[in-house]
Amino acid sequence: MTKTELSRTPRIGSFAGELPVLGAVLAALGLVLLFYSDDSFTLNTLAGTFLFAGLATSWNIIGGFGGQFSLGHSVFFAIGAYMTGNLFLKYELSPWISLLPAMALAAAVAMLISWPVFRLRGPFFSIATLALTEVAMALAVYFSTWTGGAQGFSVPFKRGLENMIFAERMNNALLMLGYVAVTLLIVCWLRHSRLGYSLQAIRDNEDTAEAAGIAVLRTKLIGMGLSAALMAAGGSLYMMYVRVVDPYALFSLFDVGVKVAMITLIGGIGTIYGPLLGTLLLIPLENLLRAELGASVPGGNLLVLGVLLVLTALYLRRGIIGSLIGLADRMKAARA
Amino acid sequence: MSTTQQTVPMLEVRGLSTGYGNIPVLHDVSFEVPQGKVTAVIGANGAGKTTLLSTIAGLIPATSGQLMLDGTDISRTPAASRTAAGLALVPEGGRLFPFMTVRENLELGAYSLGRDAGMRQRIAEICEIFPVLAERQSQMAGHLSGGERQMCAVARAMMSRPRLLMLDEPSVGLSPLMTERLLSTISDLAASEALTVVIVEQRVTEVLAMAELAHMLDHGRIMKSGTAGEFRTDRMIQETYMGR
Numbered sequence: 001m002t003k004t005e006l007s008r009t010p011r012i013g014s015f016a017g018e019l020p021v022l023g024a025v026l027a028a029l030g031l032v033l034l035f036y037s038d039d040s041f042t043l044n045t046l047a048g049t050f051l052f053a054g055l056a057t058s059w060n061i062i063g064g065f066g067g068q069f070s071l072g073h074s075v076f077f078a079i080g081a082y083m084t085g086n087l088f089l090k091y092e093l094s095p096w097i098s099l100l101p102a103m104a105l106a107a108a109v110a111m112l113i114s115w116p117v118f119r120l121r122g123p124f125f126s127i128a129t130l131a132l133t134e135v136a137m138a139l140a141v142y143f144s145t146w147t148g149g150a151q152g153f154s155v156p157f158k159r160g161l162e163n164m165i166f167a168e169r170m171n172n173a174l175l176m177l178g179y180v181a182v183t184l185l186i187v188c189w190l191r192h193s194r195l196g197y198s199l200q201a202i203r204d205n206e207d208t209a210e211a212a213g214i215a216v217l218r219t220k221l222i223g224m225g226l227s228a229a230l231m232a233a234g235g236s237l238y239m240m241y242v243r244v245v246d247p248y249a250l251f252s253l254f255d256v257g258v259k260v261a262m263i264t265l266i267g268g269i270g271t272i273y274g275p276l277l278g279t280l281l282l283i284p285l286e287n288l289l290r291a292e293l294g295a296s297v298p299g300g301n302l303l304v305l306g307v308l309l310v311l312t313a314l315y316l317r318r319g320i321i322g323s324l325i326g327l328a329d330r331m332k333a334a335r336a
Numbered sequence: 337m338s339t340t341q342q343t344v345p346m347l348e349v350r351g352l353s354t355g356y357g358n359i360p361v362l363h364d365v366s367f368e369v370p371q372g373k374v375t376a377v378i379g380a381n382g383a384g385k386t387t388l389l390s391t392i393a394g395l396i397p398a399t400s401g402q403l404m405l406d407g408t409d410i411s412r413t414p415a416a417s418r419t420a421a422g423l424a425l426v427p428e429g430g431r432l433f434p435f436m437t438v439r440e441n442l443e444l445g446a447y448s449l450g451r452d453a454g455m456r457q458r459i460a461e462i463c464e465i466f467p468v469l470a471e472r473q474s475q476m477a478g479h480l481s482g483g484e485r486q487m488c489a490v491a492r493a494m495m496s497r498p499r500l501l502m503l504d505e506p507s508v509g510l511s512p513l514m515t516e517r518l519l520s521t522i523s524d525l526a527a528s529e530a531l532t533v534v535i536v537e538q539r540v541t542e543v544l545a546m547a548e549l550a551h552m553l554d555h556g557r558i559m560k561s562g563t564a565g566e567f568r569t570d571r572m573i574q575e576t577y578m579g580r
Contacts, residue, residue, distance in 0.1 A: 194447075197436075201444050204433035211393050211427065213419035213447045213496065270435065318435075329476045 018188040018272065025273065026181050033173050043169035047241065049283045050176035051234060052263070056275030057183040058230035059260040064270035065187075065196060066223040067203025068118070072129030074256035075136045076106040076228035080235025081245050086146055088155050088240070094162045099236045103229035110228030111221045118220050121206070130253075137251035152246025155239070164240035172241060179237055180276065183230050187272050190226075199223045203270065254302065262305070266312045268321030277321055282308075344407045346371045346500050346532040347392070352401035354391045361387045362556045365401070369500070369549075374526055374533040376543045376564065378577055379553035385536040386428055388553065389502050392534075393425040394418045406499065419447075424498035428505050430489030434478030438469055438488055441477045445495030455495075462491045465525065483514040490518070494525065501525075503535045507542070515539060519546050540577040544568050 029050070036042040055077065062068050083102035087093040117128045140147045147153070159165050166172050190196035198219040201209040210216050239245060249255065260275075267278020286301055293300030316323045347369040355361045361384045369375045379385050390396045392403060394415030403411045410418055424445075433441050442462060446455050463470035466487045472480060477488060486506055493501055503522065507515040523546050526533045537543035544550060550567040552560040560573075567573050 197440060197444055198447070200436055200440075201433050204435055205431050207390075207395050208427055208431040208433070209444075210415045211395060211419065211425045212444050212492070213416050214444075215414070215416045326476070329479055333472075333475055333479045 015189050015192050018191065022181075022184055022188055025184070025276070026177070029177055029180070033170065033177065037170055040169040043173045045284065045287065047169065047173040047176045049279055050173065050180050051237060051241065052260075052283055053276045053279040054176065054179040054183045055231060055234045055256070056260045056264045056267070056279055057180065057187055058227050058234060060227075060264050060269065060275045061187065061190060061230070062199070062220070062223045062227040063261055064264055064274065065190065065203065066199040066220060066227075067270075068220060068224065069122075069126045069261065070129045070224075070227075071126050071253070071257050071261060072132040072136075073228070073231050073260055074133055074251045074253070076110055076231040077235040077238070077256055078136065078140065078247070078250035079106040079109060080232030080237075081239040081250055082140075082146055082235075083232070084236035084239045085153065085155055085245060088163070089153070095164045095236050095240045096162065099233055102232045102236050106232030106235075107225035107229040110224045114221055114224045115217075118217060118224075130257075133251055133253065133257050137247050140247040140251065147247060150247065152244060152249070154244035157243065164237065165243070175237065176241075179234060182233075184272065184276070186226075186230065191272055195219065195222060195226075200270070262309055264319070266308060266316075266319055268319035268323075268325075270318065271321040271325065274319050274321045278319065281320075344371075345369055345404075346406055347534070348402075348404035349392070350402040350404070352388075352391060352398055352403070354387060354396055354398045354401075356396075360399075360556065362391065365553075365556070365558055367551055367558055367561060369532060369534055371532055372526075372530055373549055374523070374535065374547045376547035376550040376567075377534065377536045377553055378538075378540050378543065378550060378567075378573075379536075380576075381538075383553045384556040385553055386504055387556075389425060389504050389534070389536060390427075392502065393423065395425075419496055419498075422497075422499035424493035424496055424501050426489045426493045426501070426503045426506060429508055430485045432477040432480070432485055432488055432492070434476065436477060437474055438477050438480070439473040441488055441492050442469070442495050445492035447496070458495055458497070462494055465494075465521065466491045482509045483511075483518070486510060486514075486518055487521075490522065490525075494529075497529075498531070500532045500534065503533070505536055505538060507537060507539050515542060519543070522546070540573070 033043070033046060036046065059070070059073050063070055080102040083105060084095045084098045087098040088095060113132060117125060120128055141150050157165060159167055164175060198209065198214045201212065201214055202216055202219060206216055251257070263278035263282050264275045266282060267276065268274025282305070286305065289301035289304055312319060318326060345368040349365055349367050352365045353360065353362055365388065377385055377388065387396060391398050394413065398411065402409060405421055405423060408421070410421060413421060433444065439459070442459055443455060446458055468484055469488055469491055472484065477485070480488060490503070490506065506518055506522070510518065519542055522533065522535070525531055535543055535547065544564045544567050547564040550562060550564050551558050552573065
């Protein structure tokens with residue numbers, strides 16, 4: 001290949017190149033909503049599923065692309081919920097506005113905590129983030145002025161777009177679809193940005209990344225801040241969606257902290273659409289299992305999910321989408 | 337003492353000591369790497385060769401000593417900034433970013449230069465030196481063969497237009513033929529890009545054939561320094577490292 005040929009070769013991936021796929025994915029999700037537009041039960045499930053897809057996509061920024069396996073993201077989720085809930089209760093501030101301080105505070109807390117914790121690698125980092133969740137939950141129970149203590153608190157049902165409180169389930173689902181769209185758009189940009197490259201390089205090999213001129217700690221902190229901010233935005237939406245929160249729900253490992261990581265692992269860690277696919281497959285499956293097994297085998301749904309996770313770790317190490325990408329690459333290599 | 341451009345060594349290591357925790361590895365290591373020459377560092381397993389390169393690259397903090405790159409003290413410079421200062425390391429085994437494409441690996445090598453037309457130009461230049469990488473640009477680096485992987489690692493290091501290239505056992509896992517090809521590519525690079533090279537190798541015969549200067553590291557100390565020619569004819573070196 002000559003020099004001129006090479007310089008004409010288009011860049012292999014680019015943000016603009018991701019947009020058609022993103023558009024198609026979002027359109028497909030929109031069509032699903034339209035299909036179920038008369039079924040408020042399904043719309044409700046979809047709203048929850050989309051919220052979770054956005055949360056998992058946010059986690060994937062630092063957990064998947066950056067390779068920092070945080071299990072403490074529920075803390076940032078809770079910060080979003082508490083900030084929005086309090087500002088709404090005490091000052092009637094619209095959640096559209098309180099989103100911003102919620103994201104800023106989550107990013108600040110994330111970076112402050114991560115600064116010492118990022119000196120730990122691998123499982124030690126994960127354990128530290130687990131401990132963080134427990135500490136944060138204890139603090140939330142203690143500082144009852146803002147959190148309502150162990151009982152939690154609720155916000156009144158005041159309908160209106162400005163409050164993100166709707167009577168029609170369709171509007172809730174659309175709002176959550178918007179959240180998925182924003183997080184996916186950011187990840188599409190990230191995948192081909194300087195920050196995204198650096199995060200992936202750090203995930204693949206921290207020492208080599210440093211030798212290649214990447215400021216490792218700073219990159220990890222920025223990635224963590226971005227991930228936490230988007231997680232907090234999800235927390236804000238959750239607050240106005242369920243309108244009642246308590247520490248045990250917000251800081252739940254099985255419902256938030258560990259679940260975002262687990263779903264991303266199964267769907268495809270470090271890929272753009274892995275978290276979305278994982279959520280679309282697992283949240284409905286989990287609901288089904290809970291309904292079918294909940295009465296006869298309590299906790300049976302967790303058992304099935306655990307087995308799925310082990311199988312993924314054994315046979316699909318990069319999750320469903322990651323394994324498909326790897327397969328395509330090997331076929332490309334075989335042809336070359 | 338004359339301090340003209342020619343006499344300033346590309347790298348000067350003065351009294352360098354380092355270790356892992358309480359275990360010392362390098363003891364008061366001093367040597368100079370002259371501009372534009374290939375310098376080989378040989379030594380047995382555990383002699384401290386990898387530690388030496390990692391310390392120069394800034395990945396391991398030195399406990400004492402000084403590092404001068406082209407007359408500038410870089411002892412306190414963080415690893416990431418040493419790349420921008422003109423230093424590049426090809427770590428042992430290449431250490432590519434396996435889940436990123438070959439192209440992305442190359443782009444990351446030029447990270448300190450920014451991502452603009454200059455980078456595209458540089459990729460084109462690099463792909464002329466390593467044609468196989470041009471063909472494999474869009475493939476994940478983890479799916480390259482051993483030889484291609486090592487080529488890609490050298491190419492990645494060359495992306496930042498380093499003045500000093502350090503290679504840690506580039507021949508590990510390669511066939512003799514592949515090793516020969518890789519070492520001759522490195523020689524060509526050194527000649528065409530006015531590059532200074534420090535190469536750590538276990539294949540002593542091959543590396544002494546391409547290097548101009550050599551140092552022998554043993555138990556964390558420089559035990560012998562000289563020209564590659566002197567090393568090739570040294571009885572002790574022949575018996576210990578070249579199996580004659």
